[in-house]
Amino acid sequence: MVDEDLSKLKIDKSDAHFGRSRRRKKYLWLLISLLVLFGAGLYAMGLFAPSVEVELATVSQVYPSQSLTLLNASGYVVAQRKAAVASKITGRLEWLGVEEGSPVQEGQVIARLENRDVQAALAQAAAELQRARTEVVRVRAEQHEAQLNFRRFEDLLADGIIARSEFDQTEARHLRARAAVRSAEAAVKASEAALRGADVALDYTQIRAPFDAVVLTKNADIGDIVTPIGAAAEAKAAVVNIADLDSLQVEADVSESNLEKVRVGQPCEIQLDALPERRFAGAVHMIVPTADRTKATVLVKVRFLEKEPKILPEMSARVAFLERTLTEGEQRPRTAVSRAAVTRRNGQQVVFQLSEERATATKVQTGEEMGEMLEILSGVQAGEKVVIRPLEKIKEGSRVRLPGG
Numbered sequence: 001m002v003d004e005d006l007s008k009l010k011i012d013k014s015d016a017h018f019g020r021s022r023r024r025k026k027y028l029w030l031l032i033s034l035l036v037l038f039g040a041g042l043y044a045m046g047l048f049a050p051s052v053e054v055e056l057a058t059v060s061q062v063y064p065s066q067s068l069t070l071l072n073a074s075g076y077v078v079a080q081r082k083a084a085v086a087s088k089i090t091g092r093l094e095w096l097g098v099e100e101g102s103p104v105q106e107g108q109v110i111a112r113l114e115n116r117d118v119q120a121a122l123a124q125a126a127a128e129l130q131r132a133r134t135e136v137v138r139v140r141a142e143q144h145e146a147q148l149n150f151r152r153f154e155d156l157l158a159d160g161i162i163a164r165s166e167f168d169q170t171e172a173r174h175l176r177a178r179a180a181v182r183s184a185e186a187a188v189k190a191s192e193a194a195l196r197g198a199d200v201a202l203d204y205t206q207i208r209a210p211f212d213a214v215v216l217t218k219n220a221d222i223g224d225i226v227t228p229i230g231a232a233a234e235a236k237a238a239v240v241n242i243a244d245l246d247s248l249q250v251e252a253d254v255s256e257s258n259l260e261k262v263r264v265g266q267p268c269e270i271q272l273d274a275l276p277e278r279r280f281a282g283a284v285h286m287i288v289p290t291a292d293r294t295k296a297t298v299l300v301k302v303r304f305l306e307k308e309p310k311i312l313p314e315m316s317a318r319v320a321f322l323e324r325t326l327t328e329g330e331q332r333p334r335t336a337v338s339r340a341a342v343t344r345r346n347g348q349q350v351v352f353q354l355s356e357e358r359a360t361a362t363k364v365q366t367g368e369e370m371g372e373m374l375e376i377l378s379g380v381q382a383g384e385k386v387v388i389r390p391l392e393k394i395k396e397g398s399r400v401r402l403p404g405g
Helices: 002-008 015-044 064-068 116-159 164-204 256-261
Strands: 055-058 060-062 069-079 082-086 091-096 109-113 206-208 213-218 238-243 248-255 267-272 275-292 297-304 316-322 334-338 343-345 348-355 358-363 365-370 373-378 385-389
Touching (some): 055 334, 064 316, 082 213, 248 275
Antiparallel strands (some): 091 109, 213 238, 275 297, 348 385, 365 373
């Protein structure tokens, strides 16, 4: 029995058995081949390649004037016509009709001092003038009477009717009447001068704007003592400070070594820190003919070619001195990126952007070159990030990382 059982334990070498074995090996090699091809494809796609460290740049808004700039300088907006408005006399401020930002016209009363005593003096001077004019009327009447008597007595003397002494008395009265008229007329002139003086004194209590301007600061309040020199401890000199905003210019310091690049009338572009989205056209108005030895600079005044209500005195400014006047198309900002960020792939201009740690090619349309920048007409927007190097190691779908990532 044992020998019979052992005889049954032998390898089946039939054709069916070996056929199944060969099919299993064939499927195994086919699977291995597919895995190898799949891995090669993933490797070709960069899935197994090490990530590339890249440097990014930002697509920005660039003004064409940057490529035309010869020199840059910083300074401040300064009103060329300004005044500290004060009183000509000492007195207590009774009324103030303006505040910061108030526009004023030339001759406008902006404040008033207590003036009841001056008004009384003015009324007295007016009354004195009226009395003097009345006196003129009276003495002229007396002169007329004396003149008639003089002529009558002159005829009587010629006819021998009166004595010479009577004629002399009449002549003397006539001369005194004439003198009284001249004295009364002089008194009228003196009274008129006194009235004008009182009127001027009253006007001194009215603080007026010397020219069309805007109030910058208010230095005194109602009840303060105002004096022309501000000598008293509690006295105020200037009531308000005003400036003519039409006279605003940028005063910039230019290094002596760069002064040859600046000329009167030269076109400029002004940028204010308070209005960073705007650029203002300007021109060199004056090169002040003296230098600051402590800073080795020369003051250059640049005027605005167009007025803008938002421009205020003492704003900080940057001035670009240009080699020529900008055309209308060059006055608007353009979307641009570093020239190093644009490359050609498959006959097209592209930039690479980051998307989930992968480089993605974006087709762009470019325009003019502006120095180191290249105008972007379409494809990307200002504020977006693009890769600028190393573009030769990057292709679509490459794994990338930022420095330190």
